[in-house]
Amino acid sequence: MGGVGVVVDYQAVIDWADEWIVGRSKTVLLAFLVLTAVFGVGLTRVSTEAGTSQFTEDSPALEAFENVNEEFTQPFEAENGSTQLIQSGRNVLSKPELVAMLTAQYRLEQREELRVASTASAAGIVAQTLDPNATTLEDQIRVLNRATSTEIEIAVRQAATNPGFRALLSKDFNRRSASASATIGIVEHAIPRGVSQEAGAEASPETDPLAAIQIRSQSVVGSVDSDIRLFGSGILTDELSSVTFDSLIIVIPAAGILIFIFLLFAYRDPVDLVLGVVSLVMTIVWTLGFMGIVGIPFTQLLVAVPPLLLAVGIDYGIHTINRYREERVTGAGVKPSMRRATDQLLVAFFIVTGTTVLGFASNVTSRLQPIQEFGVVAAIGIVFTFLIFGIFLPAAKVVTDDLRIRFHLPTFGERPLGEEGSLLGRTLSSSVVLARRGAAVVVAIAVVLTVVSGIYATGIDTTFSNDDFLPPEETPAYLEALPEPFAPETYTVTELTNFLEEKFASAEDDTVTIYVEGPLREDYALESIQHANRNPPDSFLSSGRQADSESIITVIQGYSEQSAEFRRLVERNDINGDGVPDDNLALIYDRLLDSPAREQALEFISEDRRSAQVIYSTKSGASQDAITRDARLVADRYRFDAVATGEIVVFQSIAATIFTSAIRSLATALAATAIFLVVLYRILVGRVAFGVINLFPIVVAVSLLAGTMRLLGIPFNALTATVLAIALGLGVDYSAHVVHRFTDEYDEKANAQTDGESNEDVFAALTRTVRGTGGALTGSMLTTISGTGILVLAITPVLGQFGLVTALSIFYSYLTAIFLTPSAIVLWNRYARQNPTIRAKSRWR
Structure with missing residues (x-):
């Protein structure tokens, strides 16, 4: 088969790694446990960050927006250091409601720890219209209590000439009847200088004075006999941080349960299951610990990282155990079987890790810092996954199986997935039958689907708004039914923002x-x-x-x-x-x-x-x-x-940046992955063509994914914009395992024969590949889809959409790797056999 080049002898490196994994297993285990303890310390230092402000970028629109906010005072904008009192009712301009608003202001003012510098409300304006000398809240309450309803109605009509008064009332304000269904009061707080209160920063009563003030203010206002609620940047950021935590505490256990179920099917052995789960936990600890050590805050985008790492870790773990079992069923011992498995898998894992890291790391080309941090953390996490599942897990498997043999402990489920004669094996082998009967047709259909889907995908929307990050106005019933500590908080931010949008003519x-x-x-x-x-x-x-x-x-x-x-x-x-x-x-x-x-x-x-x-x-x-x-x-x-x-212009600027980031990241990932695969396969097996074959199914998968996103109405947003590059990185895993396993199987056959390769040799190697590696890929696909798809349970919409499209990308990658790669290999083989130059160099080595 064609494209023969110089083969570099990498076996010395693999042998060195094998010696540590197989010969010094206990030393490896100790070293990894020590590193886990170190990263565990970093885990305790992880902070959180939430909100849309983290997506800001240097642009004229943003700079102008900040200047406007700094230089000009809006009628009732919730600025840093201020709290809005939102009052609603049948008529907030009635005497009891006006008194209730002033009472809430007064009670807040009397609490020294709330640092109230000033207050303002429509109720205060009405009171001063009645008596201009009523300059204190106590005086204003007294004035309103003494006034008759008729006097108050007259004062409201007089105050209505003041634009500032009207700005504090809902759009349904009726001057004739002196009525309105909602009003807003403003409480200004004297926040200590040097403390940033930017919306979107980490907020907690311990670290954000405004958040602490507004949280305490809620109980004070709640004591007033009226429907008055608080809203402000401190409350907003506090709830956004809670959403991130609540999403994690729901998603990770749910993913763990589903993954556990599928791992039972994949491993079918309690010891192997424990080893796999321990390795997954170590991966998360290392990655989050790294974030704590280098000071990267945990944002809502990074909620997607643990499921992604679980997905890749599962893939590596199943391949390791399954490949090891393939050797064990032949009667080989523990160490020879693991040595043979790691000989092949370390190379495959290196290919997979390289392509996945390139897919994730391509997001650093984005101009938005959260997307850059997402790419960095995910890429580092994949490297950790490679080390843990490529070195720690095999070493742990050697130690546990040696103990089993020494103490005559039973083993379970030692048969590999997809073995010959099994239903799964027969199903997977159908892809080779398709390749034998119509490889050209399969590839042609794939090309047409890629082009059509790619053209259709050009109409995908790009959005960016606060709604992507806010919790739903009504928490879904299935989330409310969860027991503690999994039950999410009762969120008010979305309800309040929708109420403000509906009731008030805001400048935004x-x-x-x-x-x-x-x-x-x-x-x-x-x-x-x-x-x-x-x-x-x-x-x-x-x-x-x-x-x-x-x-x-x-x-x-x-x-x-x-x-x-x-x-x-x-x-x-x-x-x-x-x-x-x-x-x-x-x-x-x-x-x-x-x-x-x-x-x-x-x-x-x-x-x-x-x-x-x-x-x-x-x-x-x-x-x-x-x-x-x-x-x-x-x-x-x-x-x-x-x-x-303005908010519309700034958010549209960010949306445009998101779209540009998605295309740039995809192009970067595609180019870098193509170069990586072409160079790597030339080094490993001397054939550049296999790098192209490896990439072809994933290009098809990415195109299908983009088309599906438009079909389902899923836009490019702050998180889904990363999914195309991620799909490329994760998807190459599947085709890389298939192609590398084929090169090994075909290499062995070519070295064993003496009369030259035959067309049947290709089909025999493909059959062994899709049965062996395909079985592991099937288990990996099921668990990976579970691990990433579970993000649909996350509270914020952006995470749910990301989970869905990531699960789809895995499914498409699996299908194209299993059912398209064999046909691509067969077509290349036919071309190579018909080309005299390539045919003359058709041996692997």
Whole structure:
């Protein structure tokens, strides 16, 4: 068979490893146990991190978003150091509800440890409308208690002229009836300087002062006789951290149970089962311990790493035990059988480890740090898996079987999976029958499916949002039925965020922001903003060919309606009469910032008049991509430095980065794996062609997986974007085992014969390959799908989707390795036999 090259003698390295595994088994066991203890110490130092902030990247949109948040005050945005009091009811502007809100504020203020610096609410505004001298919460409560319902209704109508008052009320606020179904109060906390309260950072009462404050505040507010709930960044990050922990405590035991069941089928021996489970536990301890030692926090993405390592570890373990049993059933002793098994498996494991590491490590090409860390941790974990299952497990098997023989202990299930004559063996051998009867047809069908599926997959959506990481609004019944400690917490974040989105007109809801920097005192500054608003793009809401927007212009126009003197000032400096001043802007800004409208003005222009924000309303049905594209188009119209930003734009930027990362990682993994396999097979067996044959089934599997993702409506998100490169890395495992086992079987036949190879030799080698290695692959596939597919039980949607697509990738990889690889080998053999140059060099060595 063709493509003969120089074969490097690697046997000396294998013999050295065999000597340690077989000849010094107890020393190997001791060394690995010591390392496990070391990594166990690192395990205790693992921290957690959750939320979307970990996915931020350096970009103009993000920088502008941070500047907007820093420079301009939003009506009721939950900023660092603040807590929102969310009150709901039939009418939160009724006397009892107004008093209840002020009572909650007062009780929080009286608790010194809650560090309350200030409070604000619609109830306070109503009280001060009734009595401007009621400046303390105690006075405001007294005023409301003394007022009649009619007086309160009149005060509400008067307060309704204040935009700040309306911003604190739900969208169903009715001025005539003085009613609303929800309101928000703000409590500002004096957080010590130097303490980062960024949403998404690790939050716990011990490490995050704001989280501790908000958690304690919940019990205080709960004592008030009203439906008032708390929301803030501390509560958000605390729940996100809890989701990560709860997902782990559900997924890992569930995966363990399923894996245990399938391992019983694969091993059928209690001692081998214990050895396999111990090796799996060591793999997890080493990997998590490594994270603790180097300081990589455990994120929601990394929840997927333990199941992946369990999947690969199971694969290695089953192959080790099954290959060893294949030798033992021939009557060989313990050490000769293990030496023969490791002779072959260490090479196969090296190939598999190399390709899997390349698949995982390709994610370091991403510009998003969590995906980079995922690639690093997963790649390191695979190396640990190789060491534990390639060296520790065989050494432990030698020690235990020697003890069994010495003490005459019984053995169970010593027959290998897929042996000749078994139902599984006959089923697997059907792939060789297909290759014999129609190899070209099988390969042609695979190529067509790959092309069609690949083209179809180009329509996969790419998304990024907070919803990917938030727990469901309602915990599934099957999770609530779990006993302690597996039962998850009761989560409120998603319910509250949905409530806020439904009830309040937030600046982050269906809006984008243009952040403007420049000399805003220049006469053309406001005209530039007005000009950019004309003829808005399709995704923007508009009225009379003008974009619906809020800016310093709307503040000027609003205050002009309230102050005749200011209106005359604006009119004197409005040269073209369009309602927008275009002269003497410095004086207009000074007068505005010295007026009652100062606070509102500072929401749109900075104190130094060097930056401003313009908020545009967008159509609710418009896609993030269209809104982002149109926002950037509008930003280009400004005469100043202008950047499109806002949550929609930032998240769309991250989504685009995720898609780019997925394609880049896949291309990197594909190129690196192809080079690795071609070079490796040239070194090992002198045939470059087997590197290509090894990769072909996995390219088919990856294409089928991408097409299936679109068919099932699974988008590329923060975690599933990694799955194509991972599918390549994990999938090559299956074809690598088949191809390497075939090279060994065919090599033995070629060395034994004297009259040259025959076509039947290929089929005989393939039959032994798919029965022996195919049996181990079947057990590995079942357990691996269980280990990764169990992620669908995870609480967050992103992990469930990742588990599903990873399980699908394993299934496709198994099918293509078993049923496509033999046909590819047969076609290559026919080509090689018909090529005189290759045929002349058809011996392995």
